[in-house]
Amino acid sequence: MNERLFQRINKLKEQRKAVILAHNYQPGEIQDLADFTGDSLGLSIKASQTDAQVIVFCGVRFMAETAAILCPGKTVLLPDKSAGCPLADMITAEQLRQLKQKNPDALVVCYVNSSAEVKAESDYCCTSANAVELVNSLPADRTIIFVPDQHLGRFVAERTGRDLILWPGYCPTHVLITEDDIRNAKGRHPDAVVMAHPECTEPVKALADQLLSTGQMLKFAAKSAVKQFIVATEIGIIHTLKKQNPQAEFVAASDRAVCPNMKKITLAKIIGSMEDMQYRVTVSEEIAKRAKKSLDRMVEILPAK
Numbered sequence: 446m447n448e449r450l451f452q453r454i455n456k457l458k459e460q461r462k463a464v465i466l467a468h469n470y471q472p473g474e475i476q477d478l479a480d481f482t483g484d485s486l487g488l489s490i491k492a493s494q495t496d497a498q499v500i501v502f503c504g505v506r507f508m509a510e511t512a513a514i515l516c517p518g519k520t521v522l523l524p525d526k527s528a529g530c531p532l533a534d535m536i537t538a539e540q541l542r543q544l545k546q547k548n549p550d551a552l553v554v555c556y557v558n559s560s561a562e563v564k565a566e567s568d569y570c571c572t573s574a575n576a577v578e579l580v581n582s583l584p585a586d587r588t589i590i591f592v593p594d595q596h597l598g599r600f601v602a603e604r605t606g607r608d609l610i611l612w613p614g615y616c617p618t619h620v621l622i623t624e625d626d627i628r629n630a631k632g633r634h635p636d637a638v639v640m641a642h643p644e645c646t647e648p649v650k651a652l653a654d655q656l657l658s659t660g661q662m663l664k665f666a667a668k669s670a671v672k673q674f675i676v677a678t679e680i681g682i683i684h685t686l687k688k689q690n691p692q693a694e695f696v697a698a699s700d701r702a703v704c705p706n707m708k709k710i711t712l713a714k715i716i717g718s719m720e721d722m723q724y725r726v727t728v729s730e731e732i733a734k735r736a737k738k739s740l741d742r743m744v745e746i747l748p749a750k
């Protein structure tokens with residue numbers, strides 16, 4: 446069954462001169478068929494470098510918007526138009542403007558999980574992989590507003606020693622992972638290394654051995670001699686962790702850590718998307734121009750190895 450769908454996808458890719466990008470949180474079969482998988486930073490770089498005319502973005506809306514901003518001449522398709530990001534929706538451009546008015550001298554750093562309008566209001570964009578480096582590169586005497594994820598923000602504040610003005614946003618999927626989940630998983634796998642995403646809550650992060658973005662988890666697992674890992678992030682990453690490290694065992698900290706939006710993308714929707722050339726994600730020229738400045742700075746700052 447899937448074989449037929451894969452063949453159809455390959456044919457459409459050729460016809461449309463399309464490339465398929467899949468985020469690390471996508472369902473396993475979609476990561477397997479994608480031309481590139483990765484985190485927002487890696488996929489943004491791929492999107493900006495590809496010769497393809499069409500980018501099929503298997504992820505959520507803000508990621509497709511990012512691709513549209515970085516590749517103005519290309520068509521960017523999101524196979525399910527309702528695949529959004531509740532964290533990104535937790536701050537609007539108007540709310541950010543009000544926060545800036547209250548702190549007129551502050552620099553604004555926005556997490557990539559934000560709308561194009563919020564990126565346009567920001568000075569810098571970052572991912573979980575390069576947020577620490579980015580904040581470290583900012584002048585020590587400047588106040589910094591960090592939006593919208595409070596948990597990533599606290600992690601950055603701790604690692605950089607900077608006092609950040611935080612927005613109270615959070616990822617509804619990452620906050621489902623509890624301290625008890627980590628303790629129980631550790632009880633069952635006492636020798637395992639706990640890798641947690643910085644979007645997790647502070648008590649969960651306090652129990653982790655490593656705080657890593659998804660891209661960093663993949664790199665860490667690949668070079669580690671450890672044989673068991675407890676993974677505290679969206680469970681989609683476990684597919685690729687297992688595939689790249691067949692000798693090691695990867696256990697989800699919580700089976701509840703499933704992003705319903707990431708899982709909206711299916712093989713059938715990818716086919717429909719290329720057949721009907723929908724759903725096109727576009728960003729107005731004015732917003733794109735301003736958002737691109739903050740995104741260009743993100744792409745320039747690579748995460749520490």
Ligand code: CIZ
Nearest residue numbers: 484485572573658659660
């Ligand atoms: O930056 C990304 O792609 C996200 C949302 C998470 C991660 O750590 O890769």
